[in-house]
Amino acid sequence: MQETTFLILTALAEGPQHGYGIIQDVGRISDSRVTLRAGTLYGALERLDDDGLIGVDREEIVDRRLRRYYRLTDEGSARLAEEAGRLQTSAAIALRRLGAPRPGLAGGAA
């Protein structure tokens, strides 16, 4: 899973958001490291929608502009959880190897 995809799904994990909301949230989640732009965002949203990972939650007209809210589908949640778990495992291994002389210390028992 690409990082942009991961961040968009993460942004939607808390609840439905509209396009501009996702852009701002991705900035926050990534600590301003990733600047998501409209072209990239909508390319990703199309793909995620095709793959059934997200869906349209509702539409609103705010300030005379259309806002479409997206939400994670069950499959999207499952995929995000799986990916997050994978990243966590890899990160834990990396940190353990860097920080501790012997394996098993940083990760804690069990």
Add this chain to the structure above:
Amino acid sequence: MSAAGGFPTPPRGAADAELERRYRRLLRLYSREFQARRGTEVLGVLMASARDGQTRPALGDAADIVRGSLLMRLRGPRGGWASALALFALIAPLFLVLTDILQVTVPAEWARAPGLAERFHLQVTVPAGWALAPGRVERLHAGGTQLLSHPGFLVLVGGHVIVAAAVFAGLRRTALAALLVAAVVDFGHWAHLTSFNVLGPGLTVVLLTGAVFLLEVFALAVADPRAARRLVTGRHAVTVLLLAAAVQAWSFAADASAESPRSPANAYLVTGFILAAIALALPLVLGLGWRFSLLSAAVCYPCALGVAFIYMPPLLIVPTKVALYLPPLLVACWSAAWTVRGAVTRRGGAPG
């Protein structure tokens, strides 16, 4: 219909209006379908990201839209392989019928060149036998409307028309059956022309062009052409017409140059590859997606393969054979693999 044009413009001053106008122009890079579906929404996001008083799109945003729209066009219509294969299943028989029509409309004197018998076997769906034992074929010396009095040609055209009609009517099983019958009939016709020397040196070609025939069978087996009837556009029609014309023009050019004693055999190979490149590029340019482009190239490539075989046997050394066989072989293997995977996934239950 909430089309992009009907969207009300918020009265926010001249700067915003100017910026919005420029963004709208940029968004035209996207397909019309995408613009209608998401145009106003994307515009809203772009305007929300803009600074106060900004009149020109930020360079980064503009570049991102150019890139995003290009990638989306390469990706093609929504639905991935399922819709690409469904469209292919719908379009491929049309390609054959068009090729047949073009064949008949050609003046008879053009068709006096040798190779006509072979040529009407180059028409892809039912190619089973055409490359068997090149050079042993009895020349028919018939062309244009004369072809209509040739039973072999009529059987071939009839097969194509039935397949196309069945596909458009959504009768998948009938289409499959007609396809198989047409292939058997055509193979028999070819076997007869070659005096039943069916295990001649052309057998590998038969297997390969048979792979393209299988591609249509796979497409029909996996994807429902009825679904594609909603997706098919004028651009598909343009693509299929131009490709059929290109294949015919090219094969006549090949015949004409075969008449001249000093025609360079390499030319067939080069122009054949150019034809395949056109088949690959045209759907991409028209925004039909890389999947459809790959399938259309898979249709045209064997035509190149076929004429190359008929006219340039001396060139058929191992590297040439590899160059000719590899791409269609890869496409065939891959489509078979994809078909099996698709069947497995569908059994597991597809989303939404």
